[in-house]
Amino acid sequence: MLAQPDARAAAALLALTAAFAAVVALLPWPAGRITLGAAVGAVAGASLLVDLGYPGPYRLPAFWLPFEWLALLGLLFRAVRGLSDRRVGPVGGLLGLAAVLLPLRFSLRTPQGGAAWSVVGVLLSLLPLLGVAGAALYLRVLDARRERAVARARREQRLEVARGLHDFVAHEITGIVLEAQAGQLPDQEPGETAALLRRLEEAGLRALDSMDEMVGALREPGGEGGRDGRSDPPDREERADGATTRRLGLADLPELVTRFGATGAGGTAGVPRATAELAPETAGRLSAEAEATAYAVVLEALTNIRRHAPQATEVTVRVAPGTDGTVELTVTDDGGPSRRPLLRRRPGAGGTGLAGLTARAAAHGGSLTAGPGTPAGWRVSCSLPGR
Template sequence: MRTDSPSVRSGSGRPWPARIRRPLAAGSALALLAPVALAQPDARGAAVLLALTAALTAPAALLPWPAGRITLGTAAGAVAAASLLVDLVYQGPYRLPAFWLPFEWLALLGLLFRAVRRLPDRSVWAVGGLLGLAATLLPLRFALRTPQGGAAGPVAGVLVSLLPLLGVAGAALYLRVLDGRRGRAVARARREQRLEVARGLHDFVAHEITGIVLEAQVGQLPGQEPEETGALLRRLEQAGLRALDSMDEMVGALREPSGQDGRVDQGGRDDRETRSDGATTRRSGLADLPGLVARFGATGSLRATADLAAGTAGRLSAEAEATGYAVVLEALTNIRRHAPQATEVTVRAAPGEDGAVELTVTDDGGGPGRKPLLRRPGAGGTGLAGLTARAAAHGGSLTAGPGPSGGWRVSCSLPGR
């Protein structure tokens, strides 16, 4: 929902604070009421009516809204209705409206600008139309009462009022569209940031926590030697530190403006990111797969091997390499969760056709209780289903299914730069 800001921007783009706007509104109201004392006694009642209408309209255009329970839409609608009512009931001298008419007309245009730009969609057209009608018909308060004026005067007055009104409404509508685009862009950026944090939690933190849980289960087995216990504790410490590092990176990403990650691609490629505290974190890529697989194989009794063909690392963009790393990480995490009986895991990365990179993760089976790795479409957007969309965003593909040896196979193809 749109709400009117407590400050209005001046021509230089700086907001007028409320401490300036309220005295300005009070001064304008007093200035418009003061000439009533100079009116002829027989016309003083009509002068009071005209002065009150102008004195209400000008402050409404200047005051910050909402004021208590009164919103901009309520104030603007009430002022426009009062102006139209005076047009209908005014019976005083025809020259008297000429003094207050310009001030009221300018105030109505100011209210129209604020209403069109700031009011919610459900009320902007009603209030804006009422204000536009009041500003357009305001000159008739003088023109229709001019003796022997004919039809030319009222028509000219309406046209002279209508043309600036259309310009003001058009400018306000243009700024409203820009505000809407800016709001949608901010919403998209926030959504992407939330998705990035969710991916980090799923891809990295959950992977390390799964490893910690498995290590803890292994540590509960009887017959552990002191050396094995010491190595187990060191692996737990390292996994915990990696999870903390991942959390620090995600918190740093939340604190930084989007699009300022300091990455350089193509010539002079750099896959490091500079955080707001001056620290530099490295984005994982294909070159990090052997270390990932080695850590995975150090947990439990399965044998894990990594086959990274020469020339594979560096063929993809930094974002595509991060996606490939996340695919392997997710496949290994799923093996821990759904195939605890697996004894052998193989990760291969090799160049494909047209500069692409082919990634495969296979295991030798997890027993009859194994669950499928690939989630149903629309089942939450996490896991390999979410990574399938990420691979497709880079022009690649991802598939998962039974392997040739009875286990499970995850394949990902990512096009080169």
């Protein structure tokens, strides 16, 4: 603070204040341990101190004031857009106060400098100040929406990968484990070992294919639509590496059920009789996404039969038209002599498959229920509305 109204010292003070504000406004923050909030607060505090203590010639600030004012507006924009919710209010308010009171530097200590013009300057500075703050606040809202959208997309991607691991890879791994356990049973026929190894190889390759597709989905997308600019057909989706994979649906259920019956449940009861009954009128009734959900429901139900009812002798998958254009899907098993699980239950494992599929069915406007069958066994029912 100056004791005498020395023009050169006053000019140096104004120049340093304006230069300090401009440098802070142009530098990237954070810089080392100094955060944007600390730097902006220092500039606002310095500007307010000069306003209160400037004793120099009243005409001298007119040269430096525009530079400092523009720097304060730039800092206000960066602070409102970039600071955390906890700091944006105090720091932004301090900056706004410094920018509004800057014209009072003419007359706060020297009334002869024209108090009326200083007040006019304060009023005129409000409009651009509010404009800058409003623009920064608007961009802050857009940034927050974008961050939420990215977080939501990442969460959905993780859920999609988890779904793929559970629906497809876990199904094949469960089959591999049960086949390996069945291979340890005594009195194996000479040709059964070779057939068992062949089924293990096929299940392992299917699991690898499923993991390859999930890894491809995690890669950076190459663009929208197909490589020629056209969108993929409804029953197909393009992977990130350019390869096109077909969504599994109702038409793939007979192959799935046949494969399940061929590999068996791995229990001592032998290979269960697995049948698929698909009504022809259900073809094309569901959307591609709903058909993928229906396929996942059957896959999960068959996996649970392998895990929890390895001695089941009868497994039936039925797809029939329902009322009001719906498609009714049921998977039943007779439970066999005992529903004692063949697989040892791992701590924290299981319990999420049907819950996740219930949510997926509800997302399509359908429903899924699971419970004891009649007179025995287990029954999984899913109802999906037609398109």
